[in-house]
Amino acid sequence: xxxxxxxxxxxxxxxxxxxxxxxxxxxxxxxxxxxxxxxxxxxxxxxxxxxxxxxxxxxxxxxxxxxxxxxxxxxxxxxxxxxxxxxxxxxxxxxxxxxxxxxxxxxxxxxxxxxxxxxxxxxxxxxxxxxxxxxxxxxxxxxxxxxxxxxxxxxxxxxxxxxxxxxxxxxxxxxxxxxxxxxxxxxxxxxxxxxxxxxxxxxxxxxxxxxxxxxxxxxxxxxxxxxxxxxxxxxxxxxxxxxxxxxxxxxxxxxxxxxxxxxxxxxxxxxxxxxxxxxxxxxxxxxxxxxxxxxxxxxxxxxxxxxxxxxxxxxxxx
Numbered sequence: 001x002x003x004x005x006x007x008x009x010x011x012x013x014x015x016x017x018x019x020x021x022x023x024x025x026x027x028x029x030x031x032x033x034x035x036x037x038x039x040x041x042x043x044x045x046x047x048x049x050x051x052x053x054x055x056x057x058x059x060x061x062x063x064x065x066x067x068x069x070x071x072x073x074x075x076x077x078x079x080x081x082x083x084x085x086x087x088x089x090x091x092x093x094x095x096x097x098x099x100x101x102x103x104x105x106x107x108x109x110x111x112x113x114x115x116x117x118x119x120x121x122x123x124x125x126x127x128x129x130x131x132x133x134x135x136x137x138x139x140x141x142x143x144x145x146x147x148x149x150x151x152x153x154x155x156x157x158x159x160x161x162x163x164x165x166x167x168x169x170x171x172x173x174x175x176x177x178x179x180x181x182x183x184x185x186x187x188x189x190x191x192x193x194x195x196x197x198x199x200x201x202x203x204x205x206x207x208x209x210x211x212x213x214x215x216x217x218x219x220x221x222x223x224x225x226x227x228x229x230x231x232x233x234x235x236x237x238x239x240x241x242x243x244x245x246x247x248x249x250x251x252x253x254x255x256x257x258x259x260x261x262x263x264x265x266x267x268x269x270x271x272x273x274x275x276x277x278x279x280x281x282x283x284x285x286x287x288x289x290x291x292x293x294x295x296x297x298x299x300x301x302x303x304x305x306x307x308x309x310x311x312x313x314x315x316x317x318x
Contacts, residue, residue, distance in 0.1 A: 184305025
């Protein structure tokens with residue numbers, strides 16, 4: 001990765017990967033204070049807006065599809081939170097329409113490709129995400145149908161994996177592990193946005209959905225602290241339904257090894273305008289709310305790290 005001047009104090013900003021067809025636009029950037037100020041990494045995998053012309057030309061409804069696929073301006077929220085707290089921040093610039101960083105490289109719908117399923121990949125049994133149209137390369141969206149004018153080439157997929165997906169996840173793993181090694185424990189907050197869920201069972205829709213893969217990716221104490229915080233702020237939150245977390249949590253969370261990960265889905269109507277296109281009147285309040293959450297969780301993760309280090313010292317002494 002290349003290093004550039006940071007925007008927040010002396011924190012360096014690194015750029016990594018490259019978006020194919022973009023004349024060298026980086027696939028992601030990492031803001032990483034040195035030394036780290038908090039044992040916490042905020043990641044934003046779905047807010048990328050660097051669309052190469054070649055990608056837009058292939059899309060049937062580029063404007064509408066982009067808005068539906070993007071976690072619209074979650075990166076701007078995350079930037080403000082990182083500035084206020086000193087948290088590390090990893091932001092993908094590559095758009096989800098090009099490749100979904102919250103999917104495994106095996107989650108491919110080979111019917112989208114001109115030469116079909118390659119023999120070297122092995123047996124092909126499409127998973128739920130692929131069947132829904134939201135695999136590694138999204139295929140269709142409700143209300144819009146098919147996203148692409150023509151089939152893709154295998155070489156395009158290989159380029160996207162090699163220059164976007166692989167370096168992004170390598171950077172995420174290295175950064176999260178580095179925080180764990182310094183603090184004894186680390187937390188990944190994987191930030192996303194969701195369309196308004198509407199009333200559920202006669203109750204107002206939650207502003208947030210917290211996903212921990214049903215307890216597999218994060219300490220229950222940290223999840224409980226999140227719910228306590230949202231209750232104090234009088235904001236509704238749901239747990240794992242309808243979003244339990246995807247590939248990012250599957251790949252990077254190892255709570256027993258001090259690596260915790262939590263997916264946070266934010267209702268877009270709580271910080272965007274009525275059209276869910278531009279930042280709205282609730283943007284500043286949402287940034288402030290997330291700042292408070294990060295500060296609370298950071299302290300608790302640091303305590304988990306101290307306990308974990310203490311246990312390791314005791315075991316070493318024995």
